[in-house]
Amino acid sequence: MPQALARITPQRIAAPDPVPLTNREKAAIIVRLLLAEGAPLPLSALPDHMQAALTEQMAAMRLVDRDTMQAVVQEFLSQLESVGLSFPGGLEGALSMLDGHISPSAATRLRRLAGASGKVDPWERIIPLPADRLLPVLEDEAVEIGAVLLSKLPVAKAADLLGKLPGDKARRVAHAVSLTGNIDPDTVRRIGLSLAGQLDAQPPKAFETGPEERVGAILNVSTAAVRDALLDGLGAEDAVFAGKVRKAIFTFGHIPARVTPRDVPKVVRMVDQATLITALVGATGPLAPVADFILSNMSQRMAQSLREEMAARDKVRDKDAEAAHSMVVEAVRTLESQGELQLVIEDD
Numbered sequence: 001m002p003q004a005l006a007r008i009t010p011q012r013i014a015a016p017d018p019v020p021l022t023n024r025e026k027a028a029i030i031v032r033l034l035l036a037e038g039a040p041l042p043l044s045a046l047p048d049h050m051q052a053a054l055t056e057q058m059a060a061m062r063l064v065d066r067d068t069m070q071a072v073v074q075e076f077l078s079q080l081e082s083v084g085l086s087f088p089g090g091l092e093g094a095l096s097m098l099d100g101h102i103s104p105s106a107a108t109r110l111r112r113l114a115g116a117s118g119k120v121d122p123w124e125r126i127i128p129l130p131a132d133r134l135l136p137v138l139e140d141e142a143v144e145i146g147a148v149l150l151s152k153l154p155v156a157k158a159a160d161l162l163g164k165l166p167g168d169k170a171r172r173v174a175h176a177v178s179l180t181g182n183i184d185p186d187t188v189r190r191i192g193l194s195l196a197g198q199l200d201a202q203p204p205k206a207f208e209t210g211p212e213e214r215v216g217a218i219l220n221v222s223t224a225a226v227r228d229a230l231l232d233g234l235g236a237e238d239a240v241f242a243g244k245v246r247k248a249i250f251t252f253g254h255i256p257a258r259v260t261p262r263d264v265p266k267v268v269r270m271v272d273q274a275t276l277i278t279a280l281v282g283a284t285g286p287l288a289p290v291a292d293f294i295l296s297n298m299s300q301r302m303a304q305s306l307r308e309e310m311a312a313r314d315k316v317r318d319k320d321a322e323a324a325h326s327m328v329v330e331a332v333r334t335l336e337s338q339g340e341l342q343l344v345i346e347d348d
Helices: 002-007 023-036 048-060 066-081 091-097 104-117 131-140 143-152 155-164 167-177 185-201 211-220 224-237 239-248 252-258 261-270 273-281 285-296 300-312 318-337
Strands: none
Touching (some): 023 066, 131 143, 131 185, 143 155, 143 167, 143 185, 211 224, 211 318, 224 239, 252 285, 252 318, 261 285, 273 285, 273 318
């Protein structure tokens, strides 16, 4: 048989007409060629049904002649060059692009419909969510469900969530992770669908912060007299809420207890010197320890220079002192929001 085939020359046999290829066959050829070249292919980003279809097509194919391969590659490159726009691909990518342009209720409905169709991986929706959205679910769910959730998350986010759980719950969830070795992918997907449904069922929030934090932020920049009067009134109306507001308040007088000594120089650099001197001179009576704390946690040379300017400064009005104190507090809050310092949490 080999000798018979060898005697057949190209002149004695006509080349067969090319068989039209389907798009799926062309995709399989491109993927096979790229894999042969060692190019990285993020095929896992495709929906499961598309990954399965591609794999089945590659399993059904055998040999492809060079002319066909080159024609497919040329067509593929031509299509790439003619692309004018690209879309994110996948529901989550589309929803991220349209964030702020469609209503939260419409986005939730689309996610539910896509989850029911079985063509969307629910974990693509869950994994990017912030830890504060996932923590309530982790606290309420069984430890086995929590173990699956932590196993699907990036290590850093999983560690952050685990550290926020009560000690006993954290230990039980961590132990449950050891029991997930033989869990099948379909079960993991169904758990993801259930968790995604719970998360989507959470009503959208109009405000990013809690009510006590919003009231605390308002009272932070209020005068001491107004702040004390409002806190007394809140205490009479709702003692629990008033207690939460007191914890959310950060004023000039809280600096020694809640700002670490090593962060004082950062705060001082954020405030212009004239304002800082006004704040220190105006720190009298109960606020005198705050001035001592600030001055004792900077370089001796700078502290001595400030003390000399303070001695030469006349007594400041209460209104000016409170304005300067607010500027110092604002500097602390700015550094906190930028991640440059972390306020000490006071014990109950």
